Amino acid sequence: MSLDAVLSRIDSDLPAAMDRLMELLRIPSISTDPAFADACDRAADWLVADLSSLGVKAEKRPTPGHPMVVGHLDGDGPHLLFYGHYDVQPVDPLDLWHRDPFDPQIEDTNKGQVIRGRGASDDKGQLMTFIEACRAWKAVHGSLPCKLTFFLEGEEESGSPSLVPFMKENADELRSDLALICDTGLFESKTPAIVTMLRGLLGEEITITGPDMDLHSGMYGGVAINPIRVLSRVIASLHDDAGRITIPGFYEGVPELSDELEAQWQGLAFDHATFLGDVGLSRPAGEQDRTPLEMIWSRPTCEVNGIWGGYTGDGFKTVLPAKAQAKISFRLVGDQDPLAIRENFRQLVRDMLPEDCEVSFAGHGASKASMTQTDAPSFDAARKALSDEWQVPAAYVGCGGSIPIAGFFQNILETTPMLVGFGKDDDAIHSPNEKYDVESFHKGIRSWARILAALT
Amino acid sequence: MSLDAVLSRIDSDLPAAMDRLMELLRIPSISTDPAFADACDRAADWLVADLSSLGVKAEKRPTPGHPMVVGHLDGDGPHLLFYGHYDVQPVDPLDLWHRDPFDPQIEDTNKGQVIRGRGASDDKGQLMTFIEACRAWKAVHGSLPCKLTFFLEGEEESGSPSLVPFMKENADELRSDLALICDTGLFESKTPAIVTMLRGLLGEEITITGPDMDLHSGMYGGVAINPIRVLSRVIASLHDDAGRITIPGFYEGVPELSDELEAQWQGLAFDHATFLGDVGLSRPAGEQDRTPLEMIWSRPTCEVNGIWGGYTGDGFKTVLPAKAQAKISFRLVGDQDPLAIRENFRQLVRDMLPEDCEVSFAGHGASKASMTQTDAPSFDAARKALSDEWQVPAAYVGCGGSIPIAGFFQNILETTPMLVGFGKDDDAIHSPNEKYDVESFHKGIRSWARILAALT
Structure with a gap:
């Protein structure tokens, strides 16, 4: 043959x-x-x-x-x-x-x-x-x-x-x-x-700026806004304590699993303990009312892929940095609209900015x-x-x-x-x-x- | 002469x-x-x-x-x-x-x-x-x-x-x-x-680790803990909305100004609008019930001097990083005890860690x-x-x-x-x-x- x-x-x-x-x-x-x-x-x-x-x-x-x-x-x-x-x-x-x-x-x-x-x-x-x-x-x-x-x-x-x-x-x-x-x-x-x-993917790079230049934290610490603190507050606000993403309208278009698919996935008997254990983890960290397989296959996510700002070299530098940056991405499911989510995310960040801070965004791909x-x-x-x-x-x-x-x-x-x-x-x-x-x-x-x- | x-x-x-x-x-x-x-x-x-x-x-x-x-x-x-x-x-x-x-x-x-x-x-x-x-x-x-x-x-x-x-x-x-x-x-x-x-100075470098290795956010995003998110929550929690530092016991030993010094400082007529304006800022960002001169001379601070984690190069990488790091420093006043504050800070961070995360600390100087x-x-x-x-x-x-x-x-x-x-x-x-x-x-x-x- x-x-x-x-x-x-x-x-x-x-x-x-x-x-x-x-x-x-x-x-x-x-x-x-x-x-x-x-x-x-x-x-x-x-x-x-x-x-x-x-x-x-x-x-x-x-x-x-x-x-x-x-x-x-x-x-x-x-x-x-x-x-x-x-x-x-x-x-x-x-x-x-x-x-x-x-x-x-x-x-x-x-x-x-x-x-x-x-x-x-x-x-x-x-x-x-x-x-x-x-x-x-x-x-x-x-x-x-x-x-x-x-x-x-x-x-x-x-x-x-x-x-x-x-x-x-x-x-x-x-x-x-x-x-x-x-x-x-x-x-x-x-x-x-x-x-x-x-899942679809939406990538965003955000840059939050405060003072015009890096400052000495001895001279300005306490009175000048610190962009790393602002960025941290933004990132910390993106999930609630139950792991749900807080961006307004984020879950529009997210479908529930059909009974048939749910049954088929249960039949797979996904071993999440091993899946997580292989990389040194034990607890599914996403939406707490979802199964691990849903978390990775059928639920949307928001992740920080990179963050940087201020002095990151050896030793210590008491700088109060002029800016802080992060790369943030979203995995999308069902009919979620990447462009609507991008706009709602950006608006959420703008709404959180204190006086004296500015934000700029760079988009990195948006697919359903x-x-x-x-x-x-x-x-x-x-x-x-x-x-x-x-x-x-x-x-x-x-x-x-x-x-x-x-x-x-x-x-x-x-x-x-x-x-x-x-x-x-x-x-x-x-x-x-x-x-x-x-x-x-x-x-x-x-x-x-x-x-x-x-x-x- | x-x-x-x-x-x-x-x-x-x-x-x-x-x-x-x-x-x-x-x-x-x-x-x-x-x-x-x-x-x-x-x-x-x-x-x-x-x-x-x-x-x-x-x-x-x-x-x-x-x-x-x-x-x-x-x-x-x-x-x-x-x-x-x-x-x-x-x-x-x-x-x-x-x-x-x-x-x-x-x-x-x-x-x-x-x-x-x-x-x-x-x-x-x-x-x-x-x-x-x-x-x-x-x-x-x-x-x-x-x-x-x-x-x-x-x-x-x-x-x-x-x-x-x-x-x-x-x-x-x-x-x-x-x-x-x-x-x-x-x-x-x-x-x-x-x-x-x-002011005195206390420096701390913190490293929060989650998974054993950098992960692909497509494969693990949603189910694996992200150390950048954890670090951001820690940093966001260090100040309350009024700019006060939340570490337990932090304000022990912080004195109020004597009437004499307060009068002398008022006589200096500090031009904080120019001081901040020179670096592109306008609003004193510290404790909201203090004068700008107190914020920089007689009040303690907590600043993030640097933060880094994940992919920080050009373009985009959908990585879910294994660790996230920050350099954090405190300016101290009066009789604040740097070593007690270091311990209380570290305990606060440990108390905030979710399952599967670990933290290590490196101290960088501690002076009253x-x-x-x-x-x-x-x-x-x-x-x-x-x-x-x-x-x-x-x-x-x-x-x-x-x-x-x-x-x-x-x-x-x-x-x-x-x-x-x-x-x-x-x-x-x-x-x-x-x-x-x-x-x-x-x-x-x-x-x-x-x-x-x-x-x-």
Whole structure:
């Protein structure tokens, strides 16, 4: 049977596939930091070359930011699109890494072999699972069982500013029967999962200024307003004691779970003690009247991602700073309107400002949540293919993260997105010492081969 | 008359005196940052050489930190000690400086000539006023009218960790009839002042930790505790809405002003609108039932000097950080006990911590407030000398800053401290673009010559 030959080929080619991934991981394509723009460009070049070696007509397509990689491969059968992103998160705090984030290596751990390095899981390792599945299929059969479009982005970790304009300009070229997206994970590191519910994301950077310049706290302390104190009061006011967010109108459009979904999620028996215990925590810290799975999948959040102001170096400096800053983000669900929430948040901050203080805001992306309808036959087929590979029934799950691309496929291209990925909870994505299990990589490639067979 | 000759000499030698100060300002003696330890050492060497050129038996004396410079000059008359510090504050944020902080220059401004550079006012410019007065006196008369001890510190801006042990070990050598300290300012930039009331200082650095590692706010946001939120709640709780500090027992030992001092301060007609207006503020932000002069001279404070946590670089990173940190300091008055306040502050923080969070503390200096008795004849004499030079009656004032050395002279050496200085409110000490008016430098030197004449 043709699938078996492809799976065998995947098994025997695994060492070479890992070498290819390591090459890609060595390119420090941090999209959010302009200092790494060249590296983003090189990662795109690398992917164009690799896809071209499979016979894909691939090219780097310019945007105002980092380039897109788009490739087409003719074939019989349905038209599938594959999406992944080649950019990665920043690496700070660098001193917490045990090795150079961009000098990846295979490590033996007590949970098996892992590929260690920035982007190993998010998203270079994941996107290569699909490309390697195509490579093996082509090596065995000479051609793929479908028409294929590759669409690889370089700005996913920095808010995807060029994505929507690019999709709109190239809608006819990108529209397809189904969009496969590989940027999610297994459920609890063991159950294959198709994500059907994604939170939206709203990012805000706020700067509160007081005095015109940094002051000496001996001379002015007690009489001058301190912007760090003002910012702290703002942040402290954003949640009430029960963990509920206090921004006026924030919960408009937040739906309750359907009975069916609630039952399915209860069936998953989410082990929140282990989920939190793995990172040194014990108590679910969100809205106290919600389950942990709701907190991360179906409830909105407000988080402070960074804060800074005044003297932060070694030793002590009795400065009364001129300004204080924070990066704050919101995960959104259901029909919450990012732009309305942005405005209400800003108004809340303005209303809290004492005399002599000013605030300025910088917005960083605003995307709604998305939900996928799973009644098409392709979803049942993919679910079965995943169950066969992992020998565990695959689940439809939510995801606390924000992958706006899913909504864009729906709304701009009228193409149904299918989110399948093989990351594990302990991959430390966005953190020091990111890794991707060799098992995720290997079985991920095999999963895609099975899905290609099932969909065509 | 001999004083007139000294004053003339000071006037004619001013350009050379400024050149000498510029040399000292070029040495980046930032004491709080270990990277500048060599520079601190070089500043001490420079002072030893300069004092030696006056015939002072000066030497660099080792401490566990930066060296002390101690020098003696025999002479007839009372034994006076002079204290200043040769170390300076850090220079960040460096991008707000209009030139290299350690490449000082004379600038013409619409308020007259200034010496621009880190340390120009705090405290290199000030300490050189006394040395230059001695130089002129010696040039005219061949010897000084008193026995003199120079005692110059290199750790004043980093909490003076070596000061008390050194003073205790060398008490017999340092004990004198009067300790002159030049590290304060004019009142409202125009009235010569002797500071008789100094606030104490307590520094605390706190680190709140939550998860074991930085987390992805998509995966954990909503269920994991965020240390920045916890820290913000702690900081927001330290003051009530009326500006009063909420730490239990904090106001124990805080005295009310005597009727006499209250009347004297009212007579100063402090122009708080200008004081605040100069730095872009309008409203006194401290305890709302106190006058602005009380807020900065006679009331205790709690300030956040720095805060940091999470991602603070360009762009956005949806991290849920493992920890958040702040530097917090307290200005103390009257009989407030720094160690009791430290303990009560730490207990308040511990009491506010939610489950899964931990806190660690690092203490940065703890000094009580000090008050000087002004009934000795030397104070009247010095006040008259200052009034003669500035043609404005000199005042006894408070000072919001903390100069623990004053208390140490009283308590360790049983030597009365006299604090006289010539800084102006707009000197931007501890801030970018620090300056010292050439007028302060010139008339400061002349003031010391007059004081030497008056005290001997």
